Amino acid sequence: MDERMRQFAENGDINAFYQLIREDVKLLEHIDELPFADTPLHIAASAGRIPFAMEMMGLKPSFARKLNQNGFSPIHLALQNGHIELVRRLLQIDGDLVHVKGRERLTPLHYIVQSGKHHDLLEEFLLICPDSIVDVTGRNETALHIALKYNKLEVFKFLVTWLGVIVYENAKLYQRTVLNWKDDEGNTVLHIAIRVRARLGLIYITQVVRHLLAWGYNFVDVNHKNLKGKTAWDIVQPQVENRENRDILQGQTQVEIRDILQGQPQVKNGEIQNREIRDMLRRASAKSGSSVSTFNRYEKYQMLPESSCFQFLETDFKREIRKLSEERRSMLLVVAVLLVTVSYQAVLSPPGGLWQDDGKCFNTTEVGSSTNGTVHMSSYFPPGRRIPLTNNKTENDPTYLTPFNSTLACEHKAGSAIAFEDGLFQVFLACNAIIFLISNSLIIFLVPNGYMKVLFFALNYLCFSYSYAQLAIAGDPYRAYMAGILTTISALFIFIAQLLSWKQ
Numbered sequence: 001m002d003e004r005m006r007q008f009a010e011n012g013d014i015n016a017f018y019q020l021i022r023e024d025v026k027l028l029e030h031i032d033e034l035p036f037a038d039t040p041l042h043i044a045a046s047a048g049r050i051p052f053a054m055e056m057m058g059l060k061p062s063f064a065r066k067l068n069q070n071g072f073s074p075i076h077l078a079l080q081n082g083h084i085e086l087v088r089r090l091l092q093i094d095g096d097l098v099h100v101k102g103r104e105r106l107t108p109l110h111y112i113v114q115s116g117k118h119h120d121l122l123e124e125f126l127l128i129c130p131d132s133i134v135d136v137t138g139r140n141e142t143a144l145h146i147a148l149k150y151n152k153l154e155v156f157k158f159l160v161t162w163l164g165v166i167v168y169e170n171a172k173l174y175q176r177t178v179l180n181w182k183d184d185e186g187n188t189v190l191h192i193a194i195r196v197r198a199r200l201g202l203i204y205i206t207q208v209v210r211h212l213l214a215w216g217y218n219f220v221d222v223n224h225k226n227l228k229g230k231t232a233w234d235i236v237q238p239q240v241e242n243r244e245n246r247d248i249l250q251g252q253t254q255v256e257i258r259d260i261l262q263g264q265p266q267v268k269n270g271e272i273q274n275r276e277i278r279d280m281l282r283r284a285s286a287k288s289g290s291s292v293s294t295f296n297r298y299e300k301y302q303m304l305p306e307s308s309c310f311q312f313l314e315t316d317f318k319r320e321i322r323k324l325s326e327e328r329r330s331m332l333l334v335v336a337v338l339l340v341t342v343s344y345q346a347v348l349s350p351p352g353g354l355w356q357d358d359g360k361c362f363n364t365t366e367v368g369s370s371t372n373g374t375v376h377m378s379s380y381f382p383p384g385r386r387i388p389l390t391n392n393k394t395e396n397d398p399t400y401l402t403p404f405n406s407t408l409a410c411e412h413k414a415g416s417a418i419a420f421e422d423g424l425f426q427v428f429l430a431c432n433a434i435i436f437l438i439s440n441s442l443i444i445f446l447v448p449n450g451y452m453k454v455l456f457f458a459l460n461y462l463c464f465s466y467s468y469a470q471l472a473i474a475g476d477p478y479r480a481y482m483a484g485i486l487t488t489i490s491a492l493f494i495f496i497a498q499l500l501s502w503k504q
Contacts, residue, residue: 012049071103186226352419
């Protein structure tokens, strides 16, 4: 690059820069053709010349992603030299610069975590580009790995808390992925936290592990094995700590050993903290590497039984649901909701209408014959048959009716369906129940997984309401026996469909 260009960029002299452009209009294009170069934007970023840097961003935005011969982009250089306002201005123009990977594939977020400086930028980076939390370095380390590796415990706690409170679209995926990500040695952040306890002190690491397990909820897999086949439980075992202490003592002078032995209360405190870490892992169902199954996905598919017709239909249905576009999914949801509404309303207002009042009522009874004071069963009237009570018996009659189970029965009941005993009406109820069942099941499978599916319990209660509505319009439970069974099965089927949809 022209030495005059370097000088003008360091001084932020925009007018002098355009004089060079008049001499060579393709000056910036020549620089951009180089795979690695200290562009005018790099020089301005190092010097903190905000107006000149903004001018370069307008003329050549590609300079912001180009690396110099040392492997740094302009935003990396601005961070290294403490030009925070310039970093903010660059991100205002292009928020994706948080993703730019420099030397050893370190992003600006990684640099802030590693250096422990400019904590105010940490949250700004994550707000501008939340996807940057899943970026990894050349050693396959996330920002959380780097924070522990460089003893930035407060930064680590901040990142874990941020993962636990964000509500972005892929927040749950970010949390599960980052907290269980493995570096080149197969270590998760839980492995790293326990490994560095000898260097940082058990008190701090106990707080870190407690914070990780508290905010990680069920996302942290405490039984992940690294490439050596060790879980976090294996690393935290007392014999491992004792071996580390022996290695430390072997590398000390006699004076240093005496100082360590004089600090025995601290060793006891360390044992307490180490025991506390083991207790936390035990409560999280941690296991040793030897007891964790090595079952992998290959073996999973090997153990699957032969495909059945039901499994084929289930898989095909899930494939069709997954390939639906958002527009078609929304359209099907609208249709399903309308069908649920119509089928439910059809029970509340069935064909033929409902009786508005009770019909003529009678006293019904089961009667027997009495001779010489002894009661004998002479006839039995099954439930539901209506007979009037006779009032013309006298004491001289050899046989008279003696009521012993008198009830009140009416010709019809208010709220019952007028046409319920019609065979066609029964067919209508069956078809309507099937429509209600299919529509509810379709809603369950169309709505994406997540806590929104808790609302599906309301669909179960809606199904039971539908069932009791059918019983209500039947008037007589004996006549509504089949209808009740059908709708109850519908409710249970929808509940099963709900459970299956969570496994999609």
